[in-house]
Every structure is written in C-alpha cells, then in structure tokens.
Amino acid sequence: MSENPETRGAVANDPIRVLIVDDHALFRRGLEMVLAGEDGIEVIGEGSDGLEAIEMAGDLLPDIVLMDIRMPRRSGIEACTAIKDAVPSAKIVMLTISDEEEDLFEAIKAGATGYLLKEISIDEVPQAVRAVHGGQSLISPSMASKLITEFASLAKRSEERQQQVPAPKLTEREMEVLRLVARGLGNREIAKELFISENTVKNHVRNILEKLQLHSRMEAVVYAVREKLLEIT
Known part of the structure; x- marks a missing residue:
C-alpha cells in the first residue's frame, strides 16, 4: 500500500x-x-x-x-x-x-x-x-574556519567603507527586501511576501548591491547589520 x-x-x-x-x-x-x-x-x-x-x-x-x-x-x-x-x-x-x-x-x-x-x-x-x-x-571543521574567516573579512571591509563614506540611503521598499534577504528568503519567496513580481525583486536586489557597492547578498546582509540598517533577531 x-x-x-x-x-x-x-x-x-x-x-x-x-x-x-x-x-x-x-x-x-x-x-x-x-x-x-x-x-x-x-x-x-x-x-x-x-x-x-x-x-x-x-x-x-x-x-x-x-x-x-x-x-x-x-x-x-x-x-x-x-x-x-x-x-x-x-x-x-x-x-x-x-x-x-x-x-x-x-x-x-x-x-x-x-x-x-x-x-x-x-x-x-x-x-x-x-x-x-x-x-x-x-x-566540516576545516570548512567552518574558512566560513568564519570570510565573514570576518566581510565585516572588516564594511567597517572600512563606513569610515570612508556615510551609508547610502535605501528606499523603504529596498529595506523591506533586504530584511527578507537577511531572513534567508529567495527571490520567489520575497515576491510572494511583498506581493510583487520576482523580476521586481531581482531589480531591487540589484539596486541594493549597486548602492552599497557590494557583490553578493551575503555581503549586503553583513554590511546592513554592521551599519545598523537592520537587526537580525
């Protein structure tokens, strides 16, 4: 059966x-x-x-x-x-x-x-x-150490940027998208959460990365927490 x-x-x-x-x-x-x-x-x-x-x-x-x-x-x-x-x-x-x-x-x-x-x-x-x-x-322990090193590097680069220029201003919608990215949601899930298209989410993420002069979603989250743009509980 x-x-x-x-x-x-x-x-x-x-x-x-x-x-x-x-x-x-x-x-x-x-x-x-x-x-x-x-x-x-x-x-x-x-x-x-x-x-x-x-x-x-x-x-x-x-x-x-x-x-x-x-x-x-x-x-x-x-x-x-x-x-x-x-x-x-x-x-x-x-x-x-x-x-x-x-x-x-x-x-x-x-x-x-x-x-x-x-x-x-x-x-x-x-x-x-x-x-x-x-x-x-x-x-695996050897890989975990690499992950920790990478996060430390991201945090250091964020701190250096903070000393050089003020944090770029994100729109309220971009902040909403960034908070959901920080929760680990993918583009499709974010689109459903905010009742917008997946393509619109991709545009928002691209704009966020361009404004923050970053290259990945992971870097954006680390930077935002560092700048106190959002808090992850």
Whole structure:
C-alpha cells in the first residue's frame, strides 16, 4: 500500500527518509549499507547525477538528501536550489571531496544545511543524518574556519567603507527586501511576501548591491547589520 505524503511524519517513530545522490556507485553503495543498518533511518532512493536528484526528490519527498557537488548533467549546487524550491522541507547535506571556499559559499546560498568532506568516517554519516534532521547545521571543521574567516573579512571591509563614506540611503521598499534577504528568503519567496513580481525583486536586489557597492547578498546582509540598517533577531 502506498504511503500518503501528506501524513508522512505524523507518526513520531517514522524513519528519517534519506536520498543518496553521487556519481560514484561504490560510494553510494557504501553509504546505503551503513545507513540501512541503522534504526530509524530508511534509504528511499539513490541517484547518480543532479538531474536525477531533482526528479527523485520531487517524487519521493525525502527528509534528508546526501549529495555530492561535482556531478554530471546538473551540479549539486544547481540541484540543491531546485530541490529547495520543489521540496522546501528537505534538508540537504553536501558530502563532497571539494574543499573549495566558493563551493562552500555557493552551497550555503543554495540552501544546503550541511557541508561535509568525504574525509569523515563513513560511520559518522548516520550521526550527521540524525543531527541535521534534528535541526542542526553541520560543516566540516576545516570548512567552518574558512566560513568564519570570510565573514570576518566581510565585516572588516564594511567597517572600512563606513569610515570612508556615510551609508547610502535605501528606499523603504529596498529595506523591506533586504530584511527578507537577511531572513534567508529567495527571490520567489520575497515576491510572494511583498506581493510583487520576482523580476521586481531581482531589480531591487540589484539596486541594493549597486548602492552599497557590494557583490553578493551575503555581503549586503553583513554590511546592513554592521551599519545598523537592520537587526537580525
């Protein structure tokens, strides 16, 4: 008998539903074998590329997606963005060999809840699955230090700009958009919240970045908090 997706999760003892996506079959098999032996965890599917990840996530509605970054057809970053749009409740953990800062930042911006390097013991994966499902965000220590360094750099650059020129004045609508960006909302969600088109949101974000002379949404939020243009509670 098929399970009704609308009632899934209603029972406290329901297993954590995991989708594994990696273009290396042996690695997928190793993860599946480890997770299959764990109480309270169920592997509901395996995919070999980003496009399969998107299609399977939409069909299977996983709780957790364990996914590589470098994959054929669609990258893990592209798949992450699409999955978060289609299945907002899914929590995505990047499990990858890439220790590139850009991949880490892009994964976070795309909505990933975790970023773990494949150097971790495969036996640690079940614990990571449970932690993310329980609401934690996980980043490998070596990558977390890079993230902290980047935020410190952004804050320093904001402080230098503050000393050079007064903060540019944003319109009330731009402030509304910036507050929603700070809450982690994407353009589509902001559009729904403010009852405007997604294209209008993109224009507002572009104007905000131009006025603040910044290059990314992350920089805009850090700058705005630094300038006390908004507070994140």
